[in-house]
Protein backbone atom coordinates (compact mmCIF):
# COMPACT_ATOMS: atom_id res chain seq x y z
CA UNK A 503 0.00 0.00 0.00
CA UNK A 504 1.24 3.48 -0.85
CA UNK A 505 2.16 5.88 1.96
CA UNK A 506 1.28 9.44 1.02
CA UNK A 507 3.61 12.01 2.53
CA UNK A 508 3.23 15.77 3.01
CA UNK A 509 6.17 17.93 4.02
CA UNK A 510 5.39 20.82 6.33
CA UNK A 511 8.58 22.85 6.06
CA UNK A 512 10.99 22.12 3.22
CA UNK A 513 14.46 23.30 4.20
CA UNK A 514 17.68 21.31 4.03
CA UNK A 515 16.47 18.40 6.19
CA UNK A 516 13.18 17.95 4.29
CA UNK A 517 15.01 18.11 0.98
CA UNK A 518 17.56 15.56 2.24
CA UNK A 519 14.73 13.12 3.03
CA UNK A 520 13.15 13.75 -0.38
CA UNK A 521 16.49 12.93 -2.00
CA UNK A 522 16.83 9.70 0.00
CA UNK A 523 13.28 8.66 -0.99
CA UNK A 524 14.17 9.30 -4.62
CA UNK A 525 17.51 7.47 -4.54
CA UNK A 526 16.31 4.45 -2.52
CA UNK A 527 12.85 4.08 -3.97
CA UNK A 528 13.33 0.50 -5.11
CA UNK A 529 15.18 -0.85 -2.08
CA UNK A 530 12.66 0.75 0.31
CA UNK A 531 9.89 -1.00 -1.54
CA UNK A 532 11.71 -4.36 -1.83
CA UNK A 533 13.23 -4.46 1.67
CA UNK A 534 10.53 -2.80 3.79
CA UNK A 535 7.42 -2.60 1.60
CA UNK A 536 7.61 1.20 1.94
CA UNK A 537 6.04 2.75 -1.15
CA UNK A 538 6.40 6.43 -0.26
CA UNK A 539 4.72 9.01 -2.47
CA UNK A 540 5.25 12.74 -1.81
CA UNK A 541 1.87 14.39 -2.39
CA UNK A 542 2.36 17.84 -0.87
CA UNK A 543 4.84 20.42 0.40
CA UNK A 544 4.01 23.56 2.38
CA UNK A 545 6.77 25.93 3.39
CA UNK A 546 6.38 29.47 4.71
CA UNK A 547 9.14 30.79 2.42
CA UNK A 548 9.05 28.36 -0.50
CA UNK A 549 5.31 28.20 -1.12
CA UNK A 550 3.08 25.16 -1.32
CA UNK A 551 2.08 22.53 -3.82
CA UNK A 552 -0.26 19.55 -3.76
CA UNK A 553 -0.97 16.78 -6.22
CA UNK A 554 -3.17 13.97 -4.86
CA UNK A 555 -1.58 11.61 -7.42
CA UNK A 556 1.94 12.38 -6.22
CA UNK A 557 4.66 14.88 -7.08
CA UNK A 558 7.79 14.11 -9.08
CA UNK A 559 10.55 14.46 -6.44
CA UNK A 560 13.28 15.28 -8.95
CA UNK A 561 11.24 18.12 -10.42
CA UNK A 562 10.23 19.32 -6.97
CA UNK A 563 13.86 19.56 -5.82
CA UNK A 564 14.82 21.26 -9.06
CA UNK A 565 12.06 23.87 -8.61
CA UNK A 566 13.07 24.70 -5.06
CA UNK A 567 16.82 24.75 -5.73
CA UNK A 568 16.73 26.68 -8.99
CA UNK A 569 13.77 29.02 -8.45
CA UNK A 570 13.52 29.08 -4.65
CA UNK A 571 9.86 28.09 -4.68
CA UNK A 572 8.05 24.77 -4.95
CA UNK A 573 5.33 26.60 -6.88
CA UNK A 574 7.73 26.68 -9.89
CA UNK A 575 7.00 22.93 -10.20
CA UNK A 576 5.34 22.39 -13.56
CA UNK A 577 2.74 19.77 -12.90
CA UNK A 578 -0.46 18.71 -14.58
CA UNK A 579 -4.01 19.93 -14.21
CA UNK A 580 -4.46 18.26 -10.80
CA UNK A 581 -1.79 20.38 -9.11
CA UNK A 582 -2.95 22.86 -6.45
CA UNK A 583 -0.79 25.67 -5.08
CA UNK A 584 -1.23 28.09 -2.20
CA UNK A 585 -2.49 25.84 0.59
CA UNK A 586 -1.33 26.90 4.06
CA UNK A 587 0.47 24.42 6.35
CA UNK A 588 -2.74 23.73 8.26
CA UNK A 589 -4.76 23.31 5.04
CA UNK A 590 -2.06 20.94 3.76
CA UNK A 591 -2.36 18.85 6.93
CA UNK A 592 -6.17 18.78 6.93
CA UNK A 593 -7.18 18.84 3.27
CA UNK A 594 -4.60 16.70 1.46
CA UNK A 595 -4.67 12.91 1.14
CA UNK A 596 -1.40 12.57 3.11
CA UNK A 597 -1.13 9.65 5.54
CA UNK A 598 2.01 11.01 7.18
CA UNK A 599 3.03 14.60 7.87
CA UNK A 600 6.79 15.20 7.86
CA UNK A 601 7.04 18.16 10.24
CA UNK A 602 10.36 19.89 9.56
CA UNK A 603 9.70 23.55 10.27
CA UNK A 604 12.22 25.54 12.34
CA UNK A 605 12.33 24.93 16.10
CA UNK A 606 11.00 27.81 18.16
CA UNK A 607 12.80 27.41 21.46
CA UNK A 608 10.32 29.44 23.49
CA UNK A 609 6.90 28.22 22.36
CA UNK A 610 7.49 25.14 20.21
CA UNK A 611 5.03 26.69 17.73
CA UNK A 612 3.81 26.38 15.04
CA UNK A 613 5.12 22.81 15.16
CA UNK A 614 3.02 21.79 18.20
CA UNK A 615 -0.15 22.95 16.42
CA UNK A 616 0.92 21.12 13.26
CA UNK A 617 1.36 17.83 15.16
CA UNK A 618 -1.88 18.25 17.14
CA UNK A 619 -3.86 19.08 13.97
CA UNK A 620 -2.40 16.08 12.18
CA UNK A 621 -3.37 13.62 14.93
CA UNK A 622 -6.84 15.16 15.29
CA UNK A 623 -7.34 14.57 11.54
CA UNK A 624 -6.07 10.99 11.66
CA UNK A 625 -2.65 11.56 10.17
CA UNK A 626 0.64 10.29 11.55
CA UNK A 627 3.64 12.55 12.18
CA UNK A 628 7.38 12.12 11.82
CA UNK A 629 9.47 15.07 12.92
CA UNK A 630 12.96 16.29 13.75
CA UNK A 631 11.53 19.35 15.46
CA UNK A 632 12.50 19.40 19.12
CA UNK A 633 9.79 21.86 20.17
CA UNK A 634 6.78 19.49 20.15
CA UNK A 635 8.66 16.68 21.89
CA UNK A 636 10.41 18.81 24.51
CA UNK A 637 7.37 20.96 25.32
CA UNK A 638 4.29 18.85 24.59
CA UNK A 639 5.40 15.21 24.53
CA UNK A 640 2.79 14.03 27.04
CA UNK A 641 -0.16 15.65 25.30
CA UNK A 642 0.91 14.75 21.76
CA UNK A 643 1.89 11.15 22.45
CA UNK A 644 -1.43 10.53 24.27
CA UNK A 645 -3.37 12.11 21.40
CA UNK A 646 -1.48 10.05 18.82
CA UNK A 647 -2.19 6.87 20.77
CA UNK A 648 -5.87 7.74 21.23
CA UNK A 649 -6.24 8.32 17.47
CA UNK A 650 -4.18 5.24 16.57
CA UNK A 651 -1.55 7.34 14.79
CA UNK A 652 2.25 7.01 14.69
CA UNK A 653 4.46 9.69 16.27
CA UNK A 654 8.12 9.38 15.26
CA UNK A 655 10.79 11.79 16.48
CA UNK A 656 14.09 9.86 16.39
CA UNK A 657 15.98 12.82 14.87
CA UNK A 658 15.19 15.20 17.72
CA UNK A 659 18.22 13.88 19.62
CA UNK A 660 21.49 13.08 17.78
CA UNK A 661 20.00 13.27 14.28
CA UNK A 662 20.26 9.83 12.61
CA UNK A 663 22.13 8.18 15.50
CA UNK A 664 19.52 6.07 17.33
CA UNK A 665 19.72 7.84 20.71
CA UNK A 666 16.00 7.29 21.40
CA UNK A 667 15.00 4.02 19.76
CA UNK A 668 18.13 2.11 20.81
CA UNK A 669 17.68 2.55 24.59
CA UNK A 670 13.91 2.06 24.45
CA UNK A 671 13.86 -0.98 22.17
CA UNK A 672 17.26 -2.65 22.22
CA UNK A 673 18.00 -1.97 25.90
CA UNK A 674 14.42 -2.70 27.03
CA UNK A 675 14.36 -4.41 30.45
CA UNK A 676 17.14 -2.26 31.89
CA UNK A 677 16.55 0.63 34.20
CA UNK A 678 18.59 3.57 32.88
CA UNK A 679 19.76 5.42 35.97
CA UNK A 680 21.67 8.19 34.28
CA UNK A 681 22.48 9.61 30.90
CA UNK A 682 25.53 11.76 30.25
CA UNK A 683 26.44 13.04 26.85
CA UNK A 684 27.42 15.55 24.23
CA UNK A 685 24.11 16.44 22.61
CA UNK A 686 24.89 19.46 20.44
CA UNK A 687 26.94 19.16 17.25
CA UNK A 688 27.50 22.88 16.72
CA UNK A 689 29.10 23.58 20.11
CA UNK A 690 31.20 20.42 19.95
CA UNK A 691 32.39 21.47 16.50
CA UNK A 692 33.22 24.99 17.78
CA UNK A 693 35.14 23.68 20.82
CA UNK A 694 37.09 21.25 18.62
CA UNK A 695 37.93 23.97 16.09
CA UNK A 696 39.05 26.24 18.97
CA UNK A 697 41.38 23.44 20.07
CA UNK A 698 42.91 23.63 16.58
CA UNK A 699 43.46 27.37 16.98
CA UNK A 700 40.37 28.81 15.24
CA UNK A 701 38.52 31.68 16.87
CA UNK A 702 35.03 31.18 18.30
CA UNK A 703 33.53 33.43 15.59
CA UNK A 704 35.27 31.61 12.71
CA UNK A 705 34.23 28.23 14.04
CA UNK A 706 30.59 29.31 14.53
CA UNK A 707 30.44 30.71 11.02
CA UNK A 708 31.78 27.39 9.62
CA UNK A 709 29.23 25.42 11.69
CA UNK A 710 26.47 27.57 10.17
CA UNK A 711 27.77 27.03 6.63
CA UNK A 712 27.98 23.28 7.17
CA UNK A 713 24.32 23.20 8.26
CA UNK A 714 24.96 22.07 11.86
CA UNK A 715 23.62 25.18 13.58
CA UNK A 716 19.98 26.06 14.20
CA UNK A 717 18.39 28.86 12.15
CA UNK A 718 19.15 31.04 15.18
CA UNK A 719 22.49 29.68 16.52
CA UNK A 720 21.86 31.32 19.91
CA UNK A 721 19.98 28.14 20.69
CA UNK A 722 23.13 26.08 20.15
CA UNK A 723 25.74 28.27 21.82
CA UNK A 724 23.62 29.16 24.87
CA UNK A 725 22.89 25.47 25.47
CA UNK A 726 19.12 25.71 24.84
CA UNK A 727 19.21 23.08 22.08
CA UNK A 728 20.99 20.58 24.36
CA UNK A 729 18.59 21.51 27.17
CA UNK A 730 15.64 20.59 24.94
CA UNK A 731 17.29 17.27 24.15
CA UNK A 732 17.95 16.62 27.86
CA UNK A 733 14.21 17.15 28.53
CA UNK A 734 13.32 14.75 25.68
CA UNK A 735 15.66 12.09 27.10
CA UNK A 736 14.17 12.47 30.56
CA UNK A 737 10.57 12.36 29.26
CA UNK A 738 11.00 9.56 26.78
CA UNK A 739 13.87 7.35 27.97
CA UNK A 740 13.63 7.74 31.73
CA UNK A 741 9.86 8.18 31.87
CA UNK A 742 10.25 11.20 34.15
CA UNK A 743 8.46 14.21 32.64
CA UNK A 744 10.39 17.43 33.18
CA UNK A 745 10.08 20.86 31.63
CA UNK A 746 13.12 22.09 29.71
CA UNK A 747 13.27 25.02 32.14
CA UNK A 748 14.03 22.55 34.94
CA UNK A 749 17.33 21.69 33.23
CA UNK A 750 20.12 23.87 34.62
CA UNK A 751 21.67 25.48 31.54
CA UNK A 752 24.91 27.24 30.64
CA UNK A 753 26.30 27.59 27.11
CA UNK A 754 29.79 28.14 25.68
CA UNK A 755 29.57 31.86 24.89
CA UNK A 756 31.92 32.79 27.75
CA UNK A 757 34.58 30.26 26.82
CA UNK A 758 37.88 31.72 25.67
CA UNK A 759 40.57 30.40 23.35
CA UNK A 760 43.01 30.46 26.36
CA UNK A 761 40.74 28.23 28.44
CA UNK A 762 40.43 25.69 25.64
CA UNK A 763 44.16 25.71 24.86
CA UNK A 764 45.34 25.51 28.46
CA UNK A 765 43.06 22.52 29.14
CA UNK A 766 44.53 20.84 26.06
CA UNK A 767 48.08 21.39 27.40
CA UNK A 768 47.06 19.51 30.58
CA UNK A 769 45.65 16.67 28.47
CA UNK A 770 42.07 17.76 29.19
CA UNK A 771 39.22 18.96 26.97
CA UNK A 772 36.29 21.32 27.37
CA UNK A 773 33.01 19.79 26.28
CA UNK A 774 29.38 20.91 26.66
CA UNK A 775 28.03 18.08 28.78
CA UNK A 776 24.39 17.18 29.42
CA UNK A 777 23.71 15.13 32.53
CA UNK A 778 20.38 13.58 33.49
CA UNK A 779 20.44 11.52 36.68
CA UNK A 780 17.58 9.84 38.54
CA UNK A 781 17.30 11.04 42.14
CA UNK A 782 14.52 10.22 44.64
CA UNK A 783 11.92 9.37 41.99
CA UNK A 784 12.71 12.47 39.96
CA UNK A 785 15.66 13.60 37.87
CA UNK A 786 18.38 16.19 38.22
CA UNK A 787 19.41 17.55 34.84
CA UNK A 788 22.00 20.02 33.62
CA UNK A 789 23.78 21.25 30.50
CA UNK A 790 27.10 23.01 31.09
CA UNK A 791 30.71 23.20 29.88
CA UNK A 792 32.99 20.79 31.74
CA UNK A 793 36.74 20.37 31.59
CA UNK A 794 37.08 16.59 31.33
CA UNK A 795 40.04 14.23 31.66
CA UNK A 796 41.43 12.57 28.51
CA UNK A 797 40.37 9.20 29.98
CA UNK A 798 36.69 10.27 29.97
CA UNK A 799 34.95 8.41 27.11
CA UNK A 800 33.41 11.73 26.00
CA UNK A 801 36.82 13.45 25.65
CA UNK A 802 37.62 11.87 22.29
CA UNK A 803 34.29 12.92 20.77
CA UNK A 804 35.13 15.72 18.35
CA UNK A 805 33.62 17.85 15.60
CA UNK A 806 29.87 17.62 15.05
CA UNK A 807 29.86 14.09 16.48
CA UNK A 808 27.70 13.49 19.57
CA UNK A 809 27.82 10.74 22.17
CA UNK A 810 25.65 9.42 24.98
CA UNK A 811 26.64 7.19 27.87
CA UNK A 812 23.63 5.28 29.23
CA UNK A 813 24.12 3.80 32.71
CA UNK A 814 21.98 0.65 32.59
CA UNK A 815 21.35 -1.42 35.72
CA UNK A 816 21.69 -4.79 33.91
CA UNK A 817 23.83 -4.12 30.84
CA UNK A 818 26.18 -1.63 32.55
CA UNK A 819 27.47 1.49 30.79
CA UNK A 820 26.68 1.66 27.06
CA UNK A 821 28.25 4.36 24.92
CA UNK A 822 26.55 5.41 21.70
CA UNK A 823 28.40 7.77 19.41
CA UNK A 824 27.62 9.15 15.95
CA UNK A 825 26.50 12.17 14.00
CA UNK A 826 24.68 14.76 16.08
CA UNK A 827 23.76 17.04 13.20
CA UNK A 828 23.93 17.22 9.43
CA UNK A 829 21.35 17.31 6.65
CA UNK A 830 21.72 13.77 5.30
CA UNK A 831 21.99 12.26 8.78
CA UNK A 832 18.87 14.10 9.97
CA UNK A 833 17.07 13.20 6.75
CA UNK A 834 17.92 9.58 7.53
CA UNK A 835 16.32 9.90 10.99
CA UNK A 836 13.02 10.69 9.23
CA UNK A 837 13.49 7.71 6.95
CA UNK A 838 13.93 5.34 9.89
CA UNK A 839 10.75 6.78 11.45
CA UNK A 840 8.90 6.17 8.16
CA UNK A 841 10.17 2.58 8.06
CA UNK A 842 8.89 2.09 11.63
CA UNK A 843 5.56 3.66 10.63
CA UNK A 844 5.39 1.07 7.86
CA UNK A 845 6.28 -1.81 10.21
CA UNK A 846 3.68 -0.64 12.77
CA UNK A 847 1.03 -0.59 10.04
CA UNK A 848 1.99 -4.04 8.80
CA UNK A 849 1.81 -5.42 12.36
CA UNK A 850 -1.58 -3.78 12.92
CA UNK A 851 -2.88 -5.51 9.79
CA UNK A 852 -1.61 -8.93 10.94
CA UNK A 853 -3.32 -8.49 14.32
Ligand code: HSE
Pocket residue numbers: 658660661685686687688689714715716722727826827828
Ligand atom coordinates in the same frame (compact mmCIF):
# COMPACT_ATOMS: atom_id res chain seq x y z
N1 HSE B 1 21.81 22.53 15.87
C1 HSE B 1 21.75 21.17 16.28
C2 HSE B 1 23.15 20.71 16.69
C3 HSE B 1 21.22 20.32 15.17
O1 HSE B 1 24.10 21.43 16.40
O2 HSE B 1 23.29 19.67 17.33
C4 HSE B 1 20.81 18.94 15.56
O3 HSE B 1 19.81 18.95 16.55
